[in-house]
Amino acid sequence: MSENKAAVLAFAKQVAEPAWFTDKRVTALETAKDLALPRFEKIKYQRWPIELTKDPKVVVNSLPQEKRAKITVTDDVALEFGQHTEMIELSDELKAQGVIMCDWQTALKEHPELVQAYFMEAVKDDVNRLNAQHVAKVTSGLLIYIPKNVVIKEPLTSYFIQDATVDQDFVHHVLLIADTNSEVSYLENLQTYGDQTTTASVIVEVFAKAGSHVKFASVDRLGKNTTAYLNRRGHLEQDAKVDWSMGMMNDGNIVGDFDSDLIGAGSHAETKVVAISTGKQVQGIDTRVTNYGRHSIGHILQHGVILERSSLVFNGIGHIIHGAKGADAQQESRVLMLSTKARGDANPILLIDDNEVTAGHAASVGRVDQDQLYYLMSRGLSKDVAERLVIRGFLGPVLTAIPSRKVQNELSDMIERKLVDGQENK
Amino acid sequence: MSTLEIKNLHVSIEDKEILKGLNLKMSTGEIHAIMGPNGTGKSTLSEAIMGNPAYEVTEGEILLNGENILDWPVDERARAGLFLAMQYPAEIPGVTNAEFIRSAINARRPKDDPISIRKYLKDLEETMDFLDMPFSMAERYLNEGFSGGEKKRNEILQMMMIKPNFAILDEIDSGLDIDALKVVSRGVNEMRGPEFGSLIITHYQRLLNYIIPDVVHVMMDGRIVKVGGPELAKRLEDEGYAGLRDELGLDIKLTDDKA
Numbered sequence: 206m207s208e209n210k211a212a213v214l215a216f217a218k219q220v221a222e223p224a225w226f227t228d229k230r231v232t233a234l235e236t237a238k239d240l241a242l243p244r245f246e247k248i249k250y251q252r253w254p255i256e257l258t259k260d261p262k263v264v265v266n267s268l269p270q271e272k273r274a275k276i277t278v279t280d281d282v283a284l285e286f287g288q289h290t291e292m293i294e295l296s297d298e299l300k301a302q303g304v305i306m307c308d309w310q311t312a313l314k315e316h317p318e319l320v321q322a323y324f325m326e327a328v329k330d331d332v333n334r335l336n337a338q339h340v341a342k343v344t345s346g347l348l349i350y351i352p353k354n355v356v357i358k359e360p361l362t363s364y365f366i367q368d369a370t371v372d373q374d375f376v377h378h379v380l381l382i383a384d385t386n387s388e389v390s391y392l393e394n395l396q397t398y399g400d401q402t403t404t405a406s407v408i409v410e411v412f413a414k415a416g417s418h419v420k421f422a423s424v425d426r427l428g429k430n431t432t433a434y435l436n437r438r439g440h441l442e443q444d445a446k447v448d449w450s451m452g453m454m455n456d457g458n459i460v461g462d463f464d465s466d467l468i469g470a471g472s473h474a475e476t477k478v479v480a481i482s483t484g485k486q487v488q489g490i491d492t493r494v495t496n497y498g499r500h501s502i503g504h505i506l507q508h509g510v511i512l513e514r515s516s517l518v519f520n521g522i523g524h525i526i527h528g529a530k531g532a533d534a535q536q537e538s539r540v541l542m543l544s545t546k547a548r549g550d551a552n553p554i555l556l557i558d559d560n561e562v563t564a565g566h567a568a569s570v571g572r573v574d575q576d577q578l579y580y581l582m583s584r585g586l587s588k589d590v591a592e593r594l595v596i597r598g599f600l601g602p603v604l605t606a607i608p609s610r611k612v613q614n615e616l617s618d619m620i621e622r623k624l625v626d627g628q629e630n631k
Numbered sequence: 632m633s634t635l636e637i638k639n640l641h642v643s644i645e646d647k648e649i650l651k652g653l654n655l656k657m658s659t660g661e662i663h664a665i666m667g668p669n670g671t672g673k674s675t676l677s678e679a680i681m682g683n684p685a686y687e688v689t690e691g692e693i694l695l696n697g698e699n700i701l702d703w704p705v706d707e708r709a710r711a712g713l714f715l716a717m718q719y720p721a722e723i724p725g726v727t728n729a730e731f732i733r734s735a736i737n738a739r740r741p742k743d744d745p746i747s748i749r750k751y752l753k754d755l756e757e758t759m760d761f762l763d764m765p766f767s768m769a770e771r772y773l774n775e776g777f778s779g780g781e782k783k784r785n786e787i788l789q790m791m792m793i794k795p796n797f798a799i800l801d802e803i804d805s806g807l808d809i810d811a812l813k814v815v816s817r818g819v820n821e822m823r824g825p826e827f828g829s830l831i832i833t834h835y836q837r838l839l840n841y842i843i844p845d846v847v848h849v850m851m852d853g854r855i856v857k858v859g860g861p862e863l864a865k866r867l868e869d870e871g872y873a874g875l876r877d878e879l880g881l882d883i884k885l886t887d888d889k890a
Contacts (some may be wrong), residue, residue, distance in 0.1 A: 580720060581721075583705050583709055584734075584735035585706055585738040587706050588706065594734075595723065601724055
């Protein structure tokens with residue numbers, strides 16, 4: 206037995222997880238060896254410390270007060286620090302309707318039927334090494350289940366704060382299952398506390414059953430010393446809709462792999478990504494929609510800004526499978542460069558295997574419009590302020606699509622701060 | 632009192648010389664009009680004064696209160712009191728008119744003393760009312776989707792809110808119907824006073840029926856060729872630019888004789 210396997214077994218034993226899940230880990234650990242790293246156009250991350258090489262350990266620290274004080278929780282919230290569940294609160298009303306929100310260990314013990322039915326069914330564990338390593342070493346996560354016909358008005362919110370005070374990888378899994386005709390709005394905050402050099406592997410699987418509607422918003426702020434593989438994937442059944450709004454505000458190197466599988470007829474995914482890259486960081490974002498179902502709709506809109514010596518790659522992939530008559534795949538990727546030393550890329554990729562479809566793409570990498578800058582400056586605004594205003598306009602279409610006004614404002618503030626810092630360091 | 636003086640100004644765009652030694656002097660309290668046929672460099676003059684980086688000054692000086700401002704970037708010139716109402720204002724999505732104008736006002740004030748929001752909104756509302764602009768335009772994105780006339784009004788609104796010492800109005804009358812022309816003129820006349828001067832660039836005399844200038848300059852082929860009072864504008868309206876050119880014995884081809 207390899208040392209790796211022994212460590213995984215030891216971890217499983219210590220957290221007393223059910224044997225069927227440990228079996229999955231062991232299998233994945235084996236298959237990982239033979240699998241290749243996933244490939245993404247123009248994103249060269251293979252030499253980053255992105256693989257999960259450390260053995261999983263039980264580390265349960267409480268979130269330090271100075272950080273905790275900065276988080277204002279609302280109702281219906283989950284707050285996790287590394288492997289430690291700080292709080293999970295769900296209103297009695299939602300509980301009475303059968304809504305489930307629980308941490309990963311609770312999910313394995315109390316809702317095995319859900320985990321068994323859905324875990325790694327949207328994201329596959331046998332297609333690449335990173336996914337397989339994730340399954341072998343997952344140490345925290347969240348399960349959300351919305352029963353049939355349940356419509357939740359107020360958003361559910363989660364805070365996942367990576368514990369980088371210890372030399373331990375962050376391997377986190379979220380399952381969000383919206384059952385038939387349900388509706389939910391979910392906001393995820395992914396952050397880092399501590400400055401150890403670590404790897405994060407975060408997988409989010411969203412299952413939108415027939416007729417359901419999921420609004421998924423995330424604000425990702427992983428730390429400078431965290432190298433991350435972030436994979437979010439939706440599995441949409443008939444007439445289901447998923448609205449993704451993702452704010453990539455990380456400080457470190459990251460591969461974002463965002464997919465929507467439009468399985469059911471009439472299913473619809475809207476993916477909106479806004480990203481800011483600063484310093485020397487590299488963010489590679491690969492956003493894909495795959496139309497399997499007839500009359501399915503997949504739209505991608507991603508806008509990003511790059512400063513200093515950073516890089517940002519947007520791949521937009523629209524893939525219409527043969528038989529998806531009437532499908533629609535549209536995408537727009539735009540990168541704005543604020544520095545001559547920054548590197549940006551926007552790659553539209555359309556793969557169309559059926560005739561009766563509509564598809565389109567737009568992509569650009571460019572500089573701030575000089576006419577706009579001149580106009581604003583001619584009213585006395587400094588160049589930096591003028592640039593920030595133009596950028597706000599550039600990111601506006603993505604930001605305003607985010608369902609929560611609060612998140613919009615939070616993201617705007619964060620963008621403003623990143624831009625100010627980036628401008629100072631140019 | 633402030634002064635704006637242009638001395639022997641030569642300006643090129645992409646190596647083509649447009650202004651060929653232009654002289655002009657004005658003070659606050661005065662309204663000057665610059666008239667001239669199309670393609671004669673009127674807009675180039677306004678952009679050069681404001682500091683558009685696309686226009687290269689090859690010779691001469693622009694003095695604001697005696698200080699040469701040619702090395703100053705556009706925002707510094709603006710804060711020093713210059714304003715240009717542009718012929719084609721840029722559209723800035725995502726930034727509301729109201730917040731933009733407030734930023735512009737605050738850019739002229741000390742960082743720790745921004746204008747109070749209450750006072751600002753009151754001023755803005757009154758000024759928009761004065762210009763027959765619905766207050767809803769304050770919350771619209773800057774110039775985005777504005778009609779030509781709305782953009783021009785919005786330029787005048789900014790001018791009135793920012794209160795520059797010198798406002799250059801570059802063909803503010805183009806594309807305006809008579810009602811809008813009156814509104815725009817009302818705005819400029821309201822600003823008249825010892826601390827305000829304006830340089831009005833126009834192709835037609837019509838605007839000058841509503842804003843009576845103190846001095847009229849006629850520009851041809853990159854230079855001022857004649858200076859006079861308001862009656863000069865009327866004469867041009869009657870006789871056209873070609874008449875004046877011939878009288879002055881200038882060998883200039885007018886790109887558009889329909890003045």
